[in-house]
Amino acid sequence: MKIVYVSYLHPSVAPGGAQQVAFEMFQASLSQGHDAYLIAALEANHDQIYGKPGAPIVPMQGEERQYFYFPQHYDFLHLSVGDWRSIHFFRDLIERLAPDVIHFHHYHRVGVESIRAARLAAPNAVISFTFHEMMAICMADGQMVKKGTRELCHAASPIACNKCFPDLRPEFVTLRKSRLLAALAECDSFIFPSEFIANRYVDWGLSPEKCVVIPNGQANLGGAFDRSQHSPQVNRFGFFGQFIDNKGVDVILEALLILGREQRVPASGIVVEINGGNKHYASPSYMEKISLQVEELRKLQSRIVVRENGAYGRDQLEGRMSSIDWVIVPSTWWEIFGLVVSEGWMFGRPVIASAIAGLKERVVPDGNGFTFPARDSRALADLLVTLVSDEGRWKRVNSSIEQPWSEVDMLDAHIDIWKELVSQRATARPSRSIEPPAMRGRARKKAERMNVVSDRKTATVVS
Structure with a gap:
């Protein structure tokens, strides 16, 4: 399977959970024999260090199959790239790679326009989007913590958001939401690492039939570590x-x-x-x-x-x-x-x-x-x-303590979903709800051992 991963930042440039998950999925894909690529959107001024004059996308120096993307004129409030040339180059790269799957791990810096560009460049590809935060729902850095009081916010609404951003009228919040939902509708599946965030986005307006919960996995760095060691006073x-x-x-x-x-x-x-x-x-x-x-x-x-x-x-x-x-x-x-x-x-x-x-x-x-x-x-x-x-x-x-999911466990769960969606596209069957896939290999055995059961009908819990 040919897979293109799209992330915000890159672990080699700046640490962070979303970029680490995207990078480890990319590495796992290669280790499992897939034809994988990674496009990491950096800050616009990063092009002075990692880029070339006038080039929105460049190969990552010293690495194969990895690219740095420098979208210009990014608007944080709209999660939007205002430079058509950046989007054109992104679309051109996707077209040349011709992937079976395009897996977005963010819209921050990437821009929601890149989702539409990916669809135009690869009309038969499966597009998945993993949400690592709530930026689409919440303009306060996606934290859903109220400005000033720092109280936890339980739901977004035009009136509630106006209280955090009094210079933005309530109708702006409504129009912003409509625009983002339209852009995200290009995706075939939405992936969430927890039930909590899945519920938040379904309540916000995402199609529940496309929503699936898959936990984040990581490369096991403690394989040779003596897990039983502790200090004398465990203090x-x-x-x-x-x-x-x-x-x-x-x-x-x-x-x-x-x-x-x-x-x-x-x-x-x-x-x-x-x-x-x-x-x-x-x-x-x-x-x-x-x-x-x-x-x-x-x-x-x-x-x-x-x-x-x-x-x-x-x-x-x-x-x-x-x-x-x-x-x-x-x-x-x-x-x-x-x-x-x-x-x-x-x-x-x-x-x-x-x-x-x-x-x-x-x-x-x-x-x-x-x-x-x-x-x-x-x-x-x-x-x-x-x-x-x-x-x-x-x-x-x-x-x-059970060993947490590895990056291969995480990939296996995604592959099951993508194969089903690729098959649907290949046979031109009408879209339908994603049924809980029968996980393969380590992912299936891990889920059985952890014995997690959910009564959620709009998202499949596989952890």
Whole structure:
């Protein structure tokens, strides 16, 4: 099968979940004998480093089958590329590659016009779109967190969106939604990594018959790792991810402050390691809050150690996981999937996560991890106290952790869907609902072992 993957950014240029998933699917496709290509849309100014003067698309230097795409005049509000020449070059490349499947992993920087261009370039190809965020629904960076108050937003509407963007009239929100739905209608299937985001997009207006839930997979980086290792006091906690507002570093620090102020720190102490970069994306007010929390913790001198290790690459993940016992995922927004949960499980680390959205679906309390109410630092503090030095509890959860889906498991599930759709196109049968495919090989066995059952009728859960 010839497959073209289209992503926003590339892991070699900037880390991020969506681009990592797209890249690993591309690699898995090649390893499984498929004819695969990757087109990564970069920021417009990246062409000064990675591009050539006047060329919207160039081959990635030193790599085969990979291209950098530099769409010009991108409009974030409309998720739109305003430069016809960029879209023309994108269409031309798709036409030359003549794929059976075109798999979009984003519209950010790529532009929704690229979906229509792909359809014109390859009218018989299957077009799939994986949603890693909610940018189409929410203009506030796709986070569905209200501007100003930072409250969680439960549903988008013209009136609600106008309160976050008072300079945009409600009818603008209506027209924007109609335009985006029309562009996305070119797709044959919509893929979601969690039930939560699938439900959000169906409620927003996507055709439920096209919606399928497939979990993200990752290359297993912990194959040779001793998953049973832990510190003597099992008192080492780690945060992994972006050091930005909605990832919840402040929730961890506030939990530690509660324990320090109330003199509830266990005798063995608590160690927290912060692994994360991209502070420049955090708001100034958030960074000021973090600084004040760290300063107060320093003054308390209460057997609490906080280490900031900075950004990390995937090649450093094993070393950083080996120094902690538990992984904390304290997200304060609607976390779609949580790749860091998979990373923790790769190394046998029990996960302590906010009970919200995709995290709530994945982490089972006292099963493969623990949960606490999102944004509730006191609940997290209480949980930390019960876990420190409880080796028996750590071992029980550690032994229950299933290896997360690999990139090949993820690909297998997609291939089953694509084969059915390719067959429909080849025989010119009218479109119909996507029936739950019989997964093959490792993907099928993994799903059976995990024994996940869903009563959802508009999306197939295969995790």
